[in-house]
Amino acid sequence: MNLDNATVHYNINSAKSGGPVWTIRKNNKKVRMANYVVMHNCKPHVGQAGALAIANGANKSVHAWIRGDIAFVCNDTGYNRPNGGELVGYNPRDRKETSFNYRADGAEWRGGPVAYFMPDGQMVVKERALCGRCTEPCEGATDETGETMCNDCI
Ligand SMILES: [Zn+2]
Secondary structure: OOOOOOEEEHHHOOOOOOOOOOOEEEEEEEEEEEEEEEEEEEEEEOOOHHHHHOOOOOOOOOOEEEEEEEEEEEEOOOOOOOOEEEEEOOOOOOOOOOOEEEEEOOEEEOEEEEEEEEEOOOOEEEEEEEOOOOOOOOOOOOOOOOOOOOOOOO
């Protein structure tokens, strides 16, 4: 199934019951659950009314997700955080956040080339461009056509 232009959000109820922690939706329909997801071309969404309601004590509801093109999805729980990534999170209740923010400095994360949704519920992003051939994050070398390539592919 093509999972371009899909969304991923943390599923609290499933996580609490020991199930997969991420829900993937496409065209507003749940298509699967997963413990590990890699997404490209990521863009965060936070419904501001939902964020405010939770900050004021309302029950949790699905109002925040990341939209993008899903490159890899798996139910295994054995994945480690990728090297060179940065933690991003969103916590409307305890932190009163209204956006996805870098955990290192609190700055807003406005999207990026790649995000990793980890089995422990954490989210890791990378800021570098993706290789034009293998689509992995790369250091930004360019080939003779100007295409960004990683060192393995150039
Ligand atoms: Zn490559």
